[in-house]
Amino acid sequence: MTSPTIVWLRRDLRLADQAAFVAAAAAGPVIPVYVLDDETPKHRRMGAASRWWLHYSLASLDADLRKRGSRLILRRGRCETVLADLARETGAATVHCLRHYEPWWRNAERAVGEVLDLQRHHGNYLAPPGSITTGSGGPYKIYTPFWRALEARMPPAAPQPAPQSLPAPAAWPASDNLADWNLLPTTPDWAGGMRDEWTPGEAGAADRLAAFLPRARVYSERRNLPSVSGTSRLSPHLHFGEVSPAALWHAAAERGGSVGTFLGELGWRDYAQNVILQMPDYAGKPAREAFEEFPWRDDPVGLKAWQQGCTGYPIVDAGMRELWATGWMHNRVRMIAASFLIKHLLIDWREGERWFWDTLVDADYGSNAVNWQWSAGTGVDSNMFVRIMAPLTQSPKFDAAGYIRQWVPELAHLDDTRIHDPDVRPRAYPPRIVGHAEARARALAAYGEWNDRGK
Known part of the structure; x- marks a missing residue:
């Protein structure tokens, strides 16, 4: 029988x-493998x-x-060690994977490639990160010209359907029990x-996309209204990776209206990578x-309140409570x-980045870091520090009354004019x-x- 081939999965959990x-x-029997590697990312292990x-x-x-005659093998440890051991057990000589661009995954791919035949493929972004370059061949640092260059290369290739079946190896290797990984909170x-x-x-993901598509044409008009x-x-x-960005592009691009704003958000994701x-x-x-050298405040009380x-x-409290309750x-x-x-609190943006990393279900290294540096004014393409959002103005501007009622029940009895900045506060709600x-x-x-010291 043909030797099996390993498919190494990470943030690409789809067929x-x-x-x-x-x-x-196409090469023969397939062994899909997910390796829970908490050692390679070190302090960047999943939240x-x-x-x-x-x-x-x-x-x-x-x-x-399993519906396709296959199964998922679970192993835990450093990717290069686990995959090399698995290859010896099964006789596999080749590993296929989608390329990842987080620094620890790039290190892991290099390590795996040193011990096995590693074949890497594109598929997690609209275009391979690093492939959109300036006229001189260098990388873009600013989003707008990057997006223009990326958009000029769109649409991406049409998405391929899921296979009807997958060839299985003669014998399946042992797998960890998912429950034993203790990924779920208990106490x-x-x-x-x-x-x-x-x-x-x-x-x-397919259900979420189907629910969104009828609204895609008014995305720009509604996306800022919580x-x-x-x-x-x-x-x-x-x-x-439960849906590919190419699949989203092809599903949404012809919806008309302001769907281009949504496509630009997919482009921002590529930009962050x-x-x-x-x-x-x-x-x-x-x-x-x-x-x-910026004089950030050491304010553990303020950080905890946030x-x-x-x-x-x-509006701030509603968002932070939504995050804690739903992971989004x-x-x-x-x-x-x-x-x-x-x-407002003058707390280092990295404290917020770390909190989002632990509490977001969409905690993407590139997007999270780029968005926090944009807010802080510290990034290569960012908002100016001196542009300070006024929460008490933003809240009514974007009609957040219903959102606040949902997540700050102490204020649910207030009308739409008072709820954004209540003059008389219930005892249960903090000043x-x-x-x-x-x-x-x-x-x-x-x-x-x-700024004066810097000059």
Whole structure:
């Protein structure tokens, strides 16, 4: 019998439009493998919310594979060691995978390639990161010209359907039991809101896409309104590779209206990967190095209030509570909450990046880092630090009353005019942790002093 081929899975947990499965199946028997590697990423191991999602996504993929005469093998440890051991056990000589661009996965791919024949394929982005270059052949640092160049190469290739069957090896190697990985919270079980909100897996991604497509043509008009269903909520499915960006492009591109804004958001995801390809430590180091000397405040009380949604600013608190309950936060509110931490509280943006990394089900290294540096004004393409979002203005501007009622029940009895900034507060709801005018003046003063020292 032909020697089996290993498909090494990471953030590409799907069968449709999955080039590694296509290539492996063409060669003979296929052994799909997911390796839980907490050693290679070190401090960038998956956060708690992502691990919850991973459990159900792996279970879903295994069920889909079994319908096709296959199954998912689970192993734990360093990828290069686990895959080399598995190859010896099964007689496999070749490993197929989709390329990943996080710095630890690039290291892992190099390590695996040193011990096995590793065949890497494109498929997690609209275009291979690093392939969109300037006229001189260099990488783009700014999003707008990057997007123009990427859009000129669209559409991506049409997505390939999922295989009807996958050839199985003569004997299956041993697999870990998914439950033994303890990816799910138990004491306490804080994931009830996530179970209510999400269905991880390829079928869940297809359902979410089907629900979004009728609204895709009014995406730009509705995406900034947290009280309505204006966003796609596809980000965690994209992050875990349960649907390909090419599939989303082809499904949505002809919907008309303002769907181009949604396609641009897919482009931003590609842009973020190009940034971390150039600057692998982007989540821990400001692109504008002078910001290493910025006078951030050491404020554990303020940080905890922000994390718990107890700042006294209803729109901020609603977002932070939505995040804790569901593992997700509306994009407009993410910007408001991030700006509040950085500029109202003057807390280092890296504290927020780390919190989102642990609590988001769509905690993508590139997008999370790029978005936080954009908010902080420290990135290669970012908002200016002196542009300070006013939460009490943003909230009514984007009609967030219903959103606040959902996530801040202490204020649910207030009408649409008072709920954004209640003059009389229920005893259960905290006062503002800092006044807006005071916070703005403090942030501008800190920036001015830092900027003067730099000169």
